[in-house]
Amino acid sequence: MTTKTVGEALVDLLEANGVDVVFGIPGVHTVELYRGLAASKIRHITPRHEQGAGFMADGYARVSGKPGVALVITGPGLTNIITAMAQARQDSIPMLVISGVNRRDSLGHGRGLLHELPDQQGMMKTLALYSQTLLNPADLPSVMERAFAVLLSGRPGPVHIEIPTDVMALPIDVGQLRAAVGTRPRADSETLQKAAILCANAVSPVILLGGGAITAEEEIRALAEALGAPVVMTTNARGMLAGSPLRVPASPSLKAVRKLLASADLVLAIGTEFGPTDYDMNVDNGFPNLKNLIRIDIDAAQLARGPHASLALLSSAKTATAGMVSFLQGQKANGSGGPDRAAAARRAAQHELSPKMLAELAVIDTIYRTLPGVTIVGDSTQAVYAGNLYCDAPRPRSWFNSATGYGTLGYAPPAATGAALAQPGAPVVCLAGDGGFQFSLSEIGAAVDSGVKVIFLVWNNDGYQEIENFMLDASIVPEGVKPSAPDFVAIAGAYGIPASRLANVYELPGALAEANDRTGPSLIEIHQTRTKGATV
Structure with a gap:
């Protein structure tokens, strides 16, 4: 002792x-x-x-x-x-x-x-x-x-x-120290077999993933391929099944995704709470009633909430899906046409997006193409809202933000620093608006002190543009939505980090590459109207 x-x-x-x-x-x-x-x-x-x-x-x-x-x-x-x-x-x-x-x-x-x-x-x-x-x-x-x-x-x-x-x-x-042991719930073998049989008998199954599924990427990929099931990912599950023809990296708030789910004769929902910030972003109450729903969740209280499931499994995603895959080995599932159904849903989902959103998504795609291994950490800002509707992230945990769930502002600058500390040397892009960035602007200093490779990408639209648009749509005279912004490039200089303001979005790959060559943080500003190509 x-x-x-x-x-x-x-x-x-x-x-x-x-x-x-x-x-x-x-x-x-x-x-x-x-x-x-x-x-x-x-x-x-x-x-x-x-x-x-x-x-x-x-x-x-x-x-x-x-x-x-x-x-x-x-x-x-x-x-x-x-x-x-x-x-x-x-x-x-x-x-x-x-x-x-x-x-x-x-x-x-x-x-x-x-x-x-x-x-x-x-x-x-x-x-x-x-x-x-x-x-x-x-x-x-x-x-x-x-x-x-x-x-x-x-x-x-x-x-x-x-x-x-x-x-x-x-x-x-103090005696001998020991680490705590976690014990995840595990569904019983009989229930797992029942779920596997129901899925195998479905002709047009769809798998629906929330953030609770992220630790089971390998098992879910195997399950989806065995069933021939398209896989829809909410925001916190983006990047799962990257490259798979079965992936649908689009929000269940979109009509195309809702149509895919409504036409399914079975939906397997894994680690998702069916919250409105993922399932009803437009607050139109248009999410369909699912005909045959199986839910897997680690939280019993969540399983007791809606929507009603035909079969509920209290289990971690990893153990449940691994168990189902083992029961399906050697069996031929009835599902067919999964890649075609997924491709059609991807195309239709993209067609729903406005030209402005597509321009914003082009910026996100540029980040992923330019910086292999990058993680994008987003705030509540317009480009992030577009990405939450449709973002084909390259791997799990490479796209997350605060625009779902509690919906905070000022999240991205410090969260990006935390993300960079978790993967030393790999680039992290903090995608924040000018309004949200000012909530935690001083956290640039923490990024400097810790020497992390965070690229602060400021999406500047001169205020709270999303709220201003909401007011206008509701016939309210906009008030309080034009807070003045500082010179972000000058502030970055005051902290001793390199910074640039883009005249054209075509300059973004070069600016990102230069930032990635540095060992510490950098800042890039895109102005929605003054940076050519940032919007339409």
């Missing part, structure tokens, strides 16, 4: 659970948690705002597949990160937030201490999957084990641990 402080033991337990990066801004209420950090193998990244720490942890988690970890101070540090936690909750992203809280004898008394909240843990319990106050130092190993077990077992999301300031420096006897 070795005696350490709670803060030192916390760092050891993070290391034992495979954590190699943490994001945070130290303060007087967390300094004791930093006591052992410098001597550890964990890298600390300092954002410019705690919300940035949360978004960085989110981006890191999406690319690495591991929980993103943030350290924040009591009170304002925690309330600042709540927005990022809410985005992670909506998109099922594993995030561990460790915060301080005031000393134990003050909790609930309202004595006006620095950073005091009426009931900090009570507030967090409404958002986090699990929230625990560490009152006894000896409980630290079990609390940490429980937190990681929650992160690794069920539907992912944010988890919170708070440590009172008077507990952080207390001694704790």
Whole structure:
């Protein structure tokens, strides 16, 4: 047994659970948690705002597949990160937030201490999957084990641990450290066989993927090929089945995709909650009633929500699809014409897009063609909305953004930094509008400090163009939608990073290639009307 402080033991337990990066801004209420950090193998990244720490942890988690970890101070540090936690909750992203809280004898008394909240843990319990106050130092190993077990077992999301300031420096006897073990739900063999038989008997099956399917790419590809089923991907599943003739990288909000689903005699939905930000982007209530639906989800509560399924499997995507594939081996499925049905849906989906959206998608395609291995991290901005409708990403985890789920602004700059830290050396493009970029403009500094290869691609349309269009469509005189933007190129220069403003979109490949040759961040600005070819 070795005696350490709670803060030192916390760092050891993070290391034992495979954590190699943490994001945070130290303060007087967390300094004791930093006591052992410098001597550890964990890298600390300092954002410019705690919300940035949360978004960085989110981006890191999406690319690495591991929980993103943030350290924040009591009170304002925690309330600042709540927005990022809410985005992670909506998109099922594993995030561990460790915060301080005031000393134990003050909790609930309202004595006006620095950073005091009426009931900090009570507030967090409404958002986090699990929230625990560490009152006894000896409980630290079990609390940490429980937190990681929650992160690794069920539907992912944010988890919170708070440590009172008077507990952080207390001694704790540390024995052998062990990593938490996650246990995913697994459907029984009989139910898997039943699902496989139903799928094999279908003549025109379709597979529908959400973000919960992303860990099962290999198994789902094998299942789709065995069934001859087109595969529709929501935003967080884009890049799966890349290159396959069965892929349909288009939103279920599009009429062409809805027609494909409506004509199917069976739909197998894997890891998707059927939320309106994916299935009803235009709020037209036009998503069809599916005739024969099989659902696979890791969350029992999600399976209990609509739409109604003929058969529901509580299981991780990987184990369920692997089990179904094993039952289909040696059997001939009835499905036919899958590649043709998928190709027709792809063509029809593209025809639905406006010329303006097609111009925006051309920019996204240019990024993927120019930078092999790139990940595009998007904000809530017009080019990203177009990509969410149709984006043929080259691999899983290479396209994600905040324009679904909770729908935050300012997500992309810090999330791109987190993504780049998860894949050192590989390029990451942060695609953000001028309005959203200003929410977290200072996080350029964190990218500079960490030396990551992030290319900040600013889509400048002089304000909140999407909201202005919405107001005009509703016969409302636009107000508040023209915030002035700074000179982004000059700001990049102030941070010491190279920057350029494009006169023509044809200049984009060259600008991207130059940025990719650098070791640190860069900035490129495209103006919707002043950059020729950016729009129609």
